[in-house]
Amino acid sequence: MVAMTQDRVCIGADEVQLVTFYCGDVLLGLRIEQVQEINRQTTVTPVPEASDFVSGAINLRGELATVIDLNKVLGLARPSITKKTRNVMVTQEKELIGLLVDSVSDIITVPVTDLVESPANVIGIDARFFQKVYVTPDNIVVLLELDEVIQQNE
Amino acid sequence: MSFDDPEIVQEFVEESLHQLSDVENQLLQIEEQGADIDVELVNTVFRAVHSVKGTAGFLGLEKIQSLAHALETVMNLIRNCEIVPTGDVVGTLLTASDELRELIINVETSNEVDVQRRVDELLGIVVDKTVLWDDPTPTSAAENSDATTEDELADTVAQLASDLEHATELSANQECAVSNEPPSKQDGSVPATEKPSDDRQDVGAGTTASPSSTAPAVASTTVNPSTASASSVNSNSKTDSEKSNSTNKPISRVAQETSIRVPVSTLDQLMNLAGELVLRRNSLIQLTSKRSDSELDSVTAGIDQVTSSLQEAIMQTRMQPINNVFSRFPRVVRDLCVKLGKQCDVEINGKGVEVDKTILEAIVDPLMHIVRNAVDHGIDPIDERAAAGKTRPPVVEISAYHQAGRVCIDVIDNGRGIDPTKIKEKAVVKGVLSGDEADQMSDRDAIRLVFHPGFSTAEQVTDVSGRGVGMDVVRNNIERLGGTVDIESEVGEGTSIRIVLPLTLAIIPSLIVMSAGRRFAIPQINILELVRISPYDQGKRIGKVKNSQVLRLRGELLPLVRLSDALEQPSDPDELDSAAKPTSIVVVETGVCQFGVIVDELRDSEEIVVKPLGQHMKECRSLDGATILGDGQIAWILNVAGLAEKCRMKLAQEEASKLAESVSKRRIDDVRQRIVVFSNNANDRLAVPMDVVVRIDRIRREDVETVGNQSYVRNDEGTLPILELSNAIACNAFEWQSRINVVVFEIGGREVGLLANTIHDITKLPETIDEMTFCQDGVIGSIVENGTPVRLLDIYRITRILEPTWFESRRATQNSRKTILVVEDSDFFRRQVCKTLRQESFTVVEARDGQEAWDLIRSQAHEFSLVITDVEMPNLNGLELCRLIKQSDEFDRLPVIMLTSLGSDKSIQLGVEVGVDEYHVKMNQDQLLSGVRRLLAKSSEQNTESFESHQLVEV
Structure with missing residues (x-):
């Protein structure tokens, strides 16, 4: 992960690097500095009494990390856990949180100016979870609002 | 800025x-x-x-x-x-x-x-x-001036100069405030040129007399501090600066050598790492135990030891003396007293007791609340105290001490105390209790109502306490720390509140249990006992009250909750038909209630490192944290209070206890003896009365040693002699297992043990006891339990058979001159007592109830030396009988011993009121006999007869 952050040095001041991943058919992205690591630790310990979207907890090198099912948060259908399922680990207020995604796609570098306000017709996800999108020739990357995703208060 | x-x-x-x-x-x-x-x-x-x-x-x-x-x-x-x-x-x-x-x-x-x-x-x-x-006494100054070093003087003088500079500007009318107060002093670390204060009065107070005349002189002496005029002017200030310099410096030097300041975050990090190390060590131990490599074993053992020490040392860094909190109270109490116009002393004990920093911080508010309450509500004004005839000065006593790996904090005042009747009234008014419930509630429980939300005992709401946030918040805060709080109070005597806290929150001893294939940790601090119920007993021991399960435990009904149900866990597919397995129940308590948690399996007891829950788990009230077990898996730590709240346990327990009450009302004589049923081999079932059992130890077979024909168990306190049952009564040989139980009794001030292979149950003694079938010396009788005959042992008789040398020969002739009246409605118990007394050669007269006894006494057909009576009897009960005896003119010196079951404190108190001389537990013959001897000796003395008392011989 350190390497990733250092890569940023090589990119231009007006560029950002995005980690992109799939939930169902939707291609999502997070800024690379928001992501601590990506792992395959998909066997979780269920949390009794927790909300539906909390898939469980994992032991990440001695730290307790909550794993959130991103599909459920975004209101997407939940495909079963496959070989491609990954945990995108992020840190929020010093707490480790894993986002369970269906697969990881790529790391892309894009000019800041290419991040645009989302068109209204986007993909059936609650608008509060994203603000900007990046349109590639053949797809659209939805840039997640991490705080909104994590601070689910039901 | x-x-x-x-x-x-x-x-x-x-x-x-x-x-x-x-x-x-x-x-x-x-x-x-x-x-x-x-x-x-x-x-x-x-x-x-x-x-x-x-x-x-x-x-x-x-x-x-x-x-x-x-x-x-x-x-x-x-x-x-x-x-x-x-x-x-x-x-x-x-x-x-x-x-x-x-x-x-x-x-x-x-x-x-x-x-x-x-x-x-x-x-x-x-x-x-x-x-x-x-x-003004500036005289000593001149003598000291020689000792003053030039540097100090320079500082002082420079200081004085700056002060005087301002002083000279002062108006004349302020000179009346001028004293021989020294100017502010500077020690070496601060530059001599103190910033001029913008506050003139301030400086004015610090000037020396006659500023106008000395100012020029000082101005010149700043260059040459040894000038005599300067030293004479600043006489006092010099001595002061000398004092402060000489005493200040060594102290700070010592402090530097013995401690350094470390950010708390560093300590927390260390603590975390140590916790990790503990987990890794646990993994390592698990791994090494699977292979047999002695070298690896010894390395692991070494790591194990070092890790434990390291953990302990790091824990120690977080420990702080409780005085950090206690030291505030004298001030708090003082201020409160001034405000309330009361008088109250504070007594603080156990300042040095050390507690984890986190706990210390969290306990401040609850403790403050309790102390303020004690002063505001508890302590009575002096005139009120005088009126009540209280001679002790009002005091709030705050003590801390360690007990069984926990910290106890007691806050005790000797004020008004809490009136349970008032509390009940208020509870009824506030709708917390119904009138009936209030009537049935014991005083102790009534006082505990103060922990109920929205309860304030002050008649008026003051700004000191009673602001709505009450003791319930205190209780919640303490329970959140894994502690408990309890209250006791006596009207007119005072109130005492005890807080029990764990030593640390970071590492807690816990029991690991399985539920629906997952592991959970239950903090030991919450666990009362573990109960295992065989499939055979399930129908009998587990019942239902209004859709909730209850456990019959020693005559009480305890609400039960199945952990997997409470946590809504999906059922574990691997779980086999549970009916075929014994049920494991963990009996837990929170401050307010007790209940049983049904789990699938009990695992080890472990010291676990607590990991706080993430933000998404805050709403999980039944969970208190998580831990990572030796194999890297996560186990949730159960919050017993949360679990109880979720399952509305308190209500369930109240219902159950009401039911239990009605059950016990139906069978009035439910104060029967409890017995421990055990067996030593496949055939013989034996029992001893629970009340005479001191404790039951579980030992390894190797712990039993034999010297000559005497077996004994070596333990921390020395050796415990073992009674060989087969030498005293006819029974089959002991079947040795790798682990066995020792039932320990106290006879004549010494402990003896009886080996027991399996402890089956602790149960109530049935009403029917067969005294014929298994009649032999050392056996009281037999009962039938679960269709099996159980022989009830007379442990005193057996001891006497096996160890006759422990008992002195009795002076039969003298005892026979004493006639004892035994009053007991139960034939069985009466026969037991009479037999015991007759074995001691006393003359015994029997009566079936109080009335019969009273008639016998009044008839004066016998000259009774002593009356031994039961409490509960038809016609005339024991208390009434005693009252009649003690209030009569002829018999008021006749000693009365009352026999009772354990735990009936109330009857003991009633007994004391009517003048009972001694209380003894039924079937504890040893104590009864010594009591009889004691009382007889006492009355003999009074009758100026010579009577030789008989005591057990110390061997």
Whole structure:
């Protein structure tokens, strides 16, 4: 992960690097500095009494990390856990949180100016979870609002 | 305000707060001593304030400096015995020191705060004092001046110069306030050029007499400090600076050598890492135990040991003396008393008891609340106390001590106490209880109602306590820490509150249990006992009350909850038909209720490292945290209070206890003896009365050693002799297992053990006891339990058979002269007691109830020396009988022994009221006999007859 952050040095001041991943058919992205690591630790310990979207907890090198099912948060259908399922680990207020995604796609570098306000017709996800999108020739990357995703208060 | 070097400022803040931390208590002590001051104590405060002033001046913190200076001025007057530290003076000093601390904490904005009022208040003391002051004594100065080093003098003089510079500007009318108070002193660390204060009064108070004449002289002597004129002018200030310098420096040097300041975050990190290490060590131990490699084993053992020590040492860094919290209370109580117009002393014990920092911080508020309550509600005003005839001065006692790996904090006052009737009334008014419930509730439980939400006992809501946030918040806070709180109170005597806390929150001993294929940890602090119920017994032991399961446990009904249901766990597919397995129940308690948790399996007891829950798990009330087990898996730590709340356990328990009450009402005589049923081989089932059992030890077979024909168990306290049952009564041989139980009794002040292979049950003695079938010496009789005959042993008789030398031969002839009346409606117990007494050659007369007994006594057909009576009997009960005896003119000297079951405190109290001489537990013959002898000896003495008392011989 350190390497990733250092890569940023090589990119231009007006560029950002995005980690992109799939939930169902939707291609999502997070800024690379928001992501601590990506792992395959998909066997979780269920949390009794927790909300539906909390898939469980994992032991990440001695730290307790909550794993959130991103599909459920975004209101997407939940495909079963496959070989491609990954945990995108992020840190929020010093707490480790894993986002369970269906697969990881790529790391892309894009000019800041290419991040645009989302068109209204986007993909059936609650608008509060994203603000900007990046349109590639053949797809659209939805840039997640991490705080909104994590601070689910039901 | 910004500073060039924030680090220096931070250092100043930390150091100053440290220096001021004790000032409060020191001031209180000074107040206590009054005119009879302890100069060293005053100096300590003086020095603290002084060094704050110095550094503040250096950093340009003007307001802090001027307030500190004013404080210092007053302290100096106290030190010189020029003013007496009365309550008012100390009050002003306390307020000022509070404000000073406040300023230091908010150092950035301190220069914008207006401190003039405080300074004026302090200087007001100084001005007042000049009226009283009539004997300035600057005489000693000249003698000391020789000793003064040039450096110190230079500082002092420079200091004086700056002060005088301002002083000369002062108007003449302020000179009346001038005293021989020394100018502010500087120690070496602070540049001699103190920032001129913008507060003239401040400086004015610190000037020496006749400023106009000395000013030029001082100005010149700053260059040459040894000039005589300067030293004569500053006589007093020199001695002062000398004192402060000489005493201050060594202290700070020592402090530097013995401790360093470390950020708490570093300690937390260390603690976490140590926790990790513990987990890794556990994994390692698990791994090594699977292979047999002795080298690896020894390395692992080494790591195990070091890890444990390391963990302990790191834990120690987090431990702080509880005095950090306790030290606030004298002040709190003092202020409260002033406010409320009461008087109250504070007694603090166990200052040195150390508690984890986290717990210490969290306990401040609850404890503060309790102490304030004690003063506000508890302590009664002096006139009220006098009216009640209380001679002890009002006191709140706060004590801390360790007990069984926990910390106990007691807050005890000797005030009014809490009236359970009032509480009940209020509970009914507030709708907490129904009238019926209130009537049935015991006083103890009624007092516990104060922990109920929205309960305040003060008649009026005061601004001191009783602001709606009540004891329920206190209880919640304490329970959140994994602790408990309980209250006891006696009207007119006072109230005592006990808080029990774990030593640390970071690592807790827990029991690991399985539920639906997952592991959970239950903190040991919550666990009362573990119960395992065989599939055979399930129908009998587990019942249903209004859809909720209950466990029959020693005559009580305990609500049950299945953990997997409570947590709504999906059922584990691997779980086999549970009906075929024994049910494991963990009996837990929270401050308010007890209940049983049904789990699938009990695992090991482990010391677990607590990991806090993430933000998404805050709503999981049944969970308290998580831990990572030796194999890297996560286990949730159960929050027993949360679980109880979720399952509405309290209600369930109340229902169950009501049911139990009605059950016991139906069978009035439910105070039957409990017996321990055990077996030593496949055939014989045996039982002993529970009340005579001291404890049951579980030991390894190897622990039993035999010397000659005497077996014994070696334990910490020495050796415990083992009774060989087969030598005393006819029974089959003991079948040895790898682990066995030892039932321990106390006979004649010594402990003896009886081996028991399997402990089957602790049950109530049935009403029908067969005394014929298994009749033999050492066996009282037999009962039928679960279709199997069980022989009830007479442990005293057996001891006597096996160890006759322990008992002295009885003087039969003398005993036979004594006639004892035994009153007991149960044939079985009466026969037992009579048999015991007859074996001792007493003459025994029997009566079936109190009336029969009373008739016998009045008839004077026998000359009774003693009456032994049961409590509950038809026609006339034991208490009434005793009352009749003790109130009569002829028989009031006849001693009465009452036989009772354990746990009936109330009847003991009633008995004391009617004049019962001694109480004994049924079937504890040993005690009964010694009681009989004691009472007979006593009455013989009274009758001036010679009577030789018989005691067990110490072998």
